[in-house]
Amino acid sequence: MSRRLRLGLLTMFAAACAIAFTVLLLYTFSRPGLRVRIDLSSTGTAGLSDRTVSALNQLPEGSRLTAFLFPEDDSFRWFNANVYPQAFDRITSLVEDARVQSGGKLETLVIDINSPMVAREREINRSQRKPGEAIVLESVDQRRVISFEDLFQILRANVNDSTPARIQRERVDTALGDAAVALASGSTLKAGIVTGYGQASATDPNGLLGLSQLLVRDNWEPIEIEGPADAVDCDLLIFVDQKQPFLPSDLKSMEDWLAADKAIMVALGPNASPAAAKQWNTLLKDRGTGFEPGLICEPIRSAAGMVEGRSDCAKLELNAERFSGQHPITIPLIEDNRLLLVIGARPVIFQSGTNDYTQERLLRTDPLAWADSQDPNGLVFSYDKNETRGIRSIAVATERWSPGKEGRMGRIVALGSAASLSAGLEFNRDFITSSLQWLGGDDRKSSGLIGLGERPFQPDRDSIARINNISVYGIPGVTFLIGLWVFWRRRR
Amino acid sequence: MRAFVALWKREVFSMLVSPFAFVLLGVWFLLNGMLFVVALSTQQVMADLRLLPPFLFGSGMLVWLLLPAFPPLLCIRLFAEEHRVGTLEPLLTAPIRDFAVVLAKYLAACVFFLLFWGGVLLLFLLLHWHGGNLDWARVLGGMLGAILVSFLFLATGLWASSWSSNLVLGAGGGAALNYLLLFVPALFELNEGPLGSVARSMHLPNFLDRGFSAGLLDSYALVYLLGLSALFLFLTWMRLVSRRWVP
Structure with a gap:
């Protein structure tokens, strides 16, 4: 065997070992026991509460959580209402947290309007989901359904003064915890x-x-x-x-x-x-x-x-x-x-x-x-x-x-x-x-x-113009000018 | 160590005096500025600024279109251009370890790429100064996630750059690899069984959307992003070492 071939094979072997090591490392760190989620929010409500995590950890092996994020109530979208974006943002982050914190017992799936039609139909049929239901939590022989209205307390749109609907409060964490407790207890x-x-x-x-x-x-x-x-x-x-x-x-x-x-x-x-x-x-x-x-x-x-x-x-x-x-x-x-x-x-x-x-x-x-x-x-x-x-x-x-x-x-x-x-x-x-x-x-x-801690932004017209100008013209413009100056200096 | 620091400084300096890097930076700021303005003009974001970080760092065009393309463009000059102009061989024969060369170039690119994110942070500060009540846990969490993803894309770009003296191939290869890392898990995410599980555990936008920019740090996401970056750095080093017998 020539030296070049031997070294080539050695290099390929080392690369294969590195890939195998990385896969092993990722597999190890994806294990529930080694996975840690840190809540960066000041209120500590970005993730699931200890009660819900503890309930999820008691779920039987093979449990499944499917979130259906379909904007089904048109009135929640009237007058550019923000109900669905806020709600879906909250649900997706907590569902992901549930998957991580469940100790590997919970498989999660988020189905939304962008999901492929086949997958959407399959999940709807499999979980026997009805309109209005947002989360289906299933174990081997039981299921719990949480409707969208159970998760969010919503002030409906007012047609008379064109006020959009808005979420007043939410209880995604508690509802998940209740459902998990019920599934885990089995009674x-x-x-x-x-x-x-x-x-x-x-x-x-x-x-x-x-x-x-x-x-x-x-x-x-x-x-x-x-x-x-x-x-x-x-x-x-x-x-x-x-x-x-x-x-x-x-x-x-x-x-x-x-x-x-x-x-x-x-x-x-x-x-x-x-x-x-x-x-x-x-x-x-x-x-x-x-x-x-x-x-x-x-x-x-x-x-x-x-x-x-x-x-x-x-x-x-x-x-x-x-x-x-x-x-x-x-x-x-x-x-x-x-x-x-x-x-x-x-x-x-x-x-x-x-x-x-x-x-x-x-x-x-x-x-x-x-x-x-x-x-x-x-x-x-x-x-x-x-x-x-x-x-x-x-x-x-x-x-x-x-x-x-x-x-x-x-x-x-x-x-x-x-x-x-x-x-x-x-x-x-x-x-x-x-x-x-x-x-x-x-x-x-x-x-x-x-x-939900809504943070509305209602700037005046001048502020919007200033933000737009600085974002689109100011910062890129200054950068291009610095680039031009660098180019000019280098030519000298 | 001294040689490593010297090389790192040289790389950072050469980026700072590169008009191409500033053009890249300017285009990045321009596109991000436009995305920012578009996001801010939507009723949803205006009604609740908490939705801005997931929009920008999670499911928005920044992650799906811009982020995979820019790091490889920055990386092409690190090896491909050195190879093209013939300065790579002297560098590899200099009294510095090959891995130190790779690491110095990578860290220089990372530091320079922080400038890219600095501009985005400036946009958030701008909003804050104009009365925007931002959820900083989400903003900084989302930015940390995006920075780590861009570091991964820099590592893949560096690896792609080490393969050829052709700049287009280097940049295109890196970008293609990054898009694969983004899109392949997304394609198989809804599959049942092990394939779906693996795809979900590799889905980068989900890390950002449901983790970092929701204010949640996930140890697995950190290990995934840093681990894959380290793998591509190792593969780049392997590629450099193999140049000695595989041209």
């Missing part, structure tokens, strides 16, 4: 949605579908049942706007349910059957709460003073001052400075119950509110002498002072508005979420909403 609580007494269906988009999806997001398994007698293995019963009183068999089941101190969420709006309301008052008497007839109205504060007599009087805007500062359901709402909009509510009252239970008023009106009675002339939405002004309760929570049979607390949330769980769910989502968490036994869990 879910069951919520029975009773629909056999004139209630809307849990699959009807205009009915209780939104509530059903919210339950899924919060790790409940919603089950549509005809009546309490069917709620054999449920952990929670939900009643929304009951139109008829219970049949005797269901009434007996209901009494047994209450005697067993199981959880209930009951929402009776002004249109609920009076007979059903009366029945509930009897059922809940021991718990010290019940429902009163009427539609709660409040005067509207306007530039012209307090206005009454309009249907808007029945739309109750509740700020943090109207929430209980003592209860685990409402404390997170106060901390997050949330605003609720309750459309059409009847008063929830306190009854003289037994001493075994506590009662807490969760939401209340202002002192000028009254309950408009449904007289033969219909609702007038204005205060009259037969009505009394004063603070009304819109939601009340009760529970045992001390655990009862089988350690249950007998938690009940009585809500005077049925719309808050159907058409108006969007405006009360955090209250309902917080209530469901409490009913499910989580005494205190943050909603996880954080601000």
Whole structure:
């Protein structure tokens, strides 16, 4: 073998060794245990929280996270709104962080409108993704779906003054963490949605579908049942706007349910059957709460003073001052400075119950509110002498002072508005979420909403012109001049 | 060491007095300035300046079009031109190790390329001085990522430059290699199985878009960028060594 060939082979061998070493190095450092992500942001919210990372690390091997970044709601793009770019930027960076921090247990994929059509269709079919769903987290035999609306709290566009939609807050990290916890634990609580007494269906988009999806997001398994007698293995019963009183068999089941101190969420709006309301008052008497007839109205504060007599009087805007500062359901709402909009509510009252239970008023009106009675002339939405002004309760929570049979607390949330769980769910989502968490036994869990920290830039015309001129002409021009000077000096 | 420092200084100086380097720098600033102005004129960025770093350093044209092309252009004079004018042989026979030659030239190119990024940083400072409330963790993170990617592209450019005395081939080869590094992982990113996994772990814009310019430093991205740069430097050294018996 000639010396040249020998050296040539040696060089090629060394190059091959270097390539192999680099591949080995990269493989080693791509191992989850050796991978570190450092959050450079001052708030520490650029990446996933410790809770979410810990939940991701407990996922079963072979779990998969697919993010679908499709701008599906046109109203989020009206008037040059920035909702989707901001949201997708946040989701992609956290999905990547999830992949890195999951300890190799999570395979992630981001599908957007630029993804090849074949890959897009394949992933949509494989994950059975429906419109509006942004993240699908799957393990071998379970899946969790997180919708776009669950991730971002969005103020919708105002067509009247051409205000674009904007993201107020987001909870991508918390939602991912919740989904990962649910997947890792492999067990879910069951919520029975009773629909056999004139209630809307849990699959009807205009009915209780939104509530059903919210339950899924919060790790409940919603089950549509005809009546309490069917709620054999449920952990929670939900009643929304009951139109008829219970049949005797269901009434007996209901009494047994209450005697067993199981959880209930009951929402009776002004249109609920009076007979059903009366029945509930009897059922809940021991718990010290019940429902009163009427539609709660409040005067509207306007530039012209307090206005009454309009249907808007029945739309109750509740700020943090109207929430209980003592209860685990409402404390997170106060901390997050949330605003609720309750459309059409009847008063929830306190009854003289037994001493075994506590009662807490969760939401209340202002002192000028009254309950408009449904007289033969219909609702007038204005205060009259037969009505009394004063603070009304819109939601009340009760529970045992001390655990009862089988350690249950007998938690009940009585809500005077049925719309808050159907058409108006969007405006009360955090209250309902917080209530469901409490009913499910989580005494205190943050909603996880954080601000995106928007940084708008609104320079005047001169500033824009100056920035443009310096960027396009100034800096390159000076550089070319220096180059010319160098050229001239070298020629000399 | 003294010879290494002297060679490094010579290389930096020769770039600073090269009209071609300044033309390159001027074109870079011009194109970046235009991209910056275009980005800034979009409603999305105006509504939230946090989106500017990912736009510029992650998914924008700077990374996909400009960044792969400029480092090889800067590198052509490092070996290809030395080879063309016949100064490479004296350099390789001088009392300095071959690897020190490679390293000195590479570090000189890196230092000079920081000037390229200095101009981009100036654009952000300009925005800041005009009242722009920037998220500096994202800006500096994105810039660090982009600098590391450009250092990788300089290493590939240096390797391409070491192969021939033909300047077009040197620059074109380096740029082609850089575009391959960018586009090949992007093509296979959505594949299932090991191919997709490997492609995703090599996808440079994802490192920038979802990592650096989101304010997150990933140890793997750092190792990937520095490791590949070191590999190409080693291959350049191998190429120089092999010149002694493979012309």
